[in-house]
Amino acid sequence: MAATVSSLFIYPIKSCRGISAPAAPLTPTGLRWDRQWLVVNSKGRAYTQRVEPKLALVVPELPNDAFSEDWVPSANSYLVLTAPGMSPLKVSLSQPGQITEGVSVWEWSGSALDEGEEAAKWFSDYLGKPSRLVRFNDDSQTRPVDAKYAPGHKVMFSDEYPFLLISQLPTINQETGIAGSEPTETLKTFRSDKALRPTGKQQGQTYFGQNLVLKESLAGVKGKIIKVGDPVNVLKMVSSPAEAAV
Structure with a gap:
């Protein structure tokens, strides 16, 4: 019996909370809207939950139609952000015109689209330090996947590869025998095997397939959901980077 997709998560802003969606269009850089935005410090360096755990409490919301293949944002389409103690922030899905230089995440650096002063103040107030919200500028920037594994493929602000596949046996309530909501609830906030496997006893029940790309993306992706x-x-299945690159 083949495995099935039990849930889909999109993380519009890197290191912030995810959105559970019933479907998602596939793009050359991953699921649509995934890791398009990034919160950076005063030097343009990306924040992560490792250094700013409060980002896990930033909840994004997209229009329901945003996960339809042919949907095009209007002037009234927004990414809405909420967080404890903060008023909601509405970020237009129309691309901003301002460009900021010197943005960096892991090994990559380049320019990005700046979401403006209102978003900058919102994140600065929330994190208690100068911060800005930027969006990947795919019109002028390219962030390639490690050529040892998948030459020609690219990502936005995700960690190295367009897709992450996780499998895990569901949590079973020992008293009722009913399957619990994990790992779904955990994955809304965290994408870590440490969160899903807190003790060594559960080793082998969670499988991460991080180095995933969409093969057809090199020839263009259209109509794939x-x-x-x-x-x-x-x-x-491959056993080495050299074999994967063939």
Whole structure:
């Protein structure tokens, strides 16, 4: 029996809370809207939950239609952010015109679209230090995937690869025998095997497939959507970067 997609998560802002969606269009850089935005410090360096755990409490919301293949944002389409003690922030889904230089995340540095002073003040007030919200500028910037694994592929602000696949046996209530909500609830906030496997006893129940790309993306992606309930099949397994690059 083939595995199936049990849930889909999109993280519009890197290191902030995720959105659970019933379906998501596939793009060359990952699921649509995933890691398009980034919160940076006064030097343009990316924040992560490792150094700013409060980002895990920033909740993004996108219009329901945003996960439809042919949906185009209007002037009244927004990414809405909420966080404890903060008024909601509305970020237009129309691309901003201002560009900021010197943005960096891990090994990559370049320019990005700046979401303006209101968003900068919101994150600065929330984190208690000068911060800005930027958006990946795919019109002028490219962040390539490690060529040892997948030459020609690219990402936005995600960690190295467009897709992350996780499998885990569900949590079972020992008294009722009913499957619990994990790992779904955890994945809304964290994407860590440490969160899903807090003790060594659970080793082997969670599997991460981080080095995932969409092969067809090199020839252009159009009309491809992944949905909850879709089957998942392993077509090929490789044992080394050299074999993966073939």
